[in-house]
Every structure is written in C-alpha cells, then in structure tokens.
Amino acid sequence: GNSVTQMEGPVTLSEEAFLTINCTYTATGYPSLFWYVQYPGEGLQLLLKATKADDKGSNKGFEATYRKETTSFHLEKGSVQVSDSAVYFCALSAGNRDDKIIFGKGTRLHILP
Amino acid sequence: SQTIHQWPATLVQPVGSPLSLECTVEGTSNPNLYWYRQAAGRGLQLLFYSVGIGQISSEVPQNLSASRPQDRQFILSSKKLLLSDSGFYLCARDRRNYGYTFGSGTRLTVV
Numbered sequence: 001g002n003s004v005t006q007m008e009g010p011v012t013l014s015e016e017a018f019l020t021i022n023c024t025y026t027a028t029g030y031p032s033l034f035w036y037v038q039y040p041g042e043g044l045q046l047l048l049k050a051t052k053a054d055d056k057g058s059n060k061g062f063e064a065t066y067r068k069e070t071t072s073f074h075l076e077k078g079s080v081q082v083s084d085s086a087v088y089f090c091a092l093s094a095g096n097r098d099d100k101i102i103f104g105k106g107t108r109l110h111i112l113p
Numbered sequence: 114s115q116t117i118h119q120w121p122a123t124l125v126q127p128v129g130s131p132l133s134l135e136c137t138v139e140g141t142s143n144p145n146l147y148w149y150r151q152a153a154g155r156g157l158q159l160l161f162y163s164v165g166i167g168q169i170s171s172e173v174p175q176n177l178s179a180s181r182p183q184d185r186q187f188i189l190s191s192k193k194l195l196l197s198d199s200g201f202y203l204c205a206r207d208r209r210n211y212g213y214t215f216g217s218g219t220r221l222t223v224v
Contacts, residue, residue, distance in 0.1 A: 043119075045215070093212065
C-alpha cells in the first residue's frame with residue numbers, strides 16, 4: 001500500500017541555518033505530494049505541493065522537488081527563522097477522488113534565536 | 114471559499130460524559146470530509162471519513178462515532194468519554210488536486 005516516511009524529530013536549528021527534512025514515499029502510479037505545516041495550537045495548512053515528477057513546489061522560502069527516481073520529496077529552506085518553528089507533515093495522494101491522503105508522522109522543528 | 118468551521122476550540126469534559134464536536138464546511142458541494150485525531154506529540158490518526166450524506170467509514174475501532182446529516186455538516190460524537198479520548202481533533206475536506214483544507218481544531222481534555 002501507499003506510505004510516507006519522514007525523518008524523526010525534533011529537529012533543532014539556529015536561526016539562519018539551512019534546513020532539510022527528509023521524506024520518502026511508497027506508492028503505485030503517480031501520486032501528488034504535499035508538505036503541510038502545523039503551528040502551535042492550530043490546524044494544518046498546506047505549505048506546498050507537486051503533482052508530477054521533477055515538479056518543484058515552493059512557498060515562504062521553502063522548496064521541495066518531486067524525485068520519482070529516489071521516491072523522495074525532501075523539504076528545504078536556505079535560512080530558517082524563529083517563526084518557522086512548527087510541525088511539518090509530508091503527505092501523498094494517489095489522486096483518485098475517494099483516495100485518502102496518507103500523512104507522515106510529522107517532524108517537529110525548533111528554531112533557536 | 115473552502116473554509117471549515119470547527120467548534121468549540123477547547124473543551125474539558127469529565128470521564129463518562131457525552132461528546133459532540135461539529136464541523137461545517139463552505140465551498141463546493143459533496144466534499145469528502147474527514148475527522149483526524151492528534152494525540153500529544155504524535156502524528157495524525159484518521160478516525161472517520163465520509164463521501165456523502167449518511168455515508169461514514171471508520172478507520173479504527175474506538176469509542177467514537179461520526180455522522181453526516183447534511184452535505185456540509187460532519188459531527189463527531191461519543192456516548193461516554195474515556196481518558197484516552199483526549200487529543201486535538203481536526204476536521205478536513207478534500208480539495209481535489211490541492212490536498213486537504215483543515216479546520217482550526219478542537220482541543221479535548223478528558224478529566
């Protein structure tokens with residue numbers, strides 16, 4: 001079946017450091033891939049997405065590239081801020097209307113000033 | 114608008130008491146709707162999903178139930194809460210190729 005594996009947290013970085021959160025997936029066919037962010041006490045928000053191989057999703061300085069050859073969708077940001085502290089979820093959708101999105105377990109990110 | 118309204122935002126209930134959490138959505142009709150629970154420091158657990166009025170699928174056996182009395186209304190219920198029902202409950206709707214839109218969640222503490 002479809003699944004998503006993302007790196008365990010928490011991840012602690014200093015402000016302005018480079019961020020990578022690894023995400024790999026297992027899926028049949030050609031899924032869409034997502035990164036969601038959850039700020040403390042809030043629901044999840046869509047951060048970025050990619051719907052086909054080699055697509056790059058980007059938003060708020062974050063980027064992720066859909067790599068079919070390595071079945072990966074790693075999240076990166078060149079210079080993190082304290083306000084980026086949150087939980088990040090990698091997810092995939094097989095694309096059929098009744099298919100549920102599969103979420104990773106989430107990675108908590110702490111940015112120190 | 115694809116807004117999702119969830120209430121209440123926080124709730125403290127005694128063990129054995131009933132529960133009713135409501136979720137209403139705006140936007141296109143006949144959305145797929147979902148209830149998730151997030152225990153403290155853990156990932157998302159899908160509890161129920163619905164593809165239409167009166168149609169509920171349960172992902173895990175538990176003390177909770179769900180109903181969809183109207184196209185844009187999704188209710189999570191329990192007859193008798195357990196301590197283990199504490200958590201952060203999130204309602205979501207699908208947006209086709211745009212993934213899901215989530216509500217702001219309800220923090221439930223069972224005491």
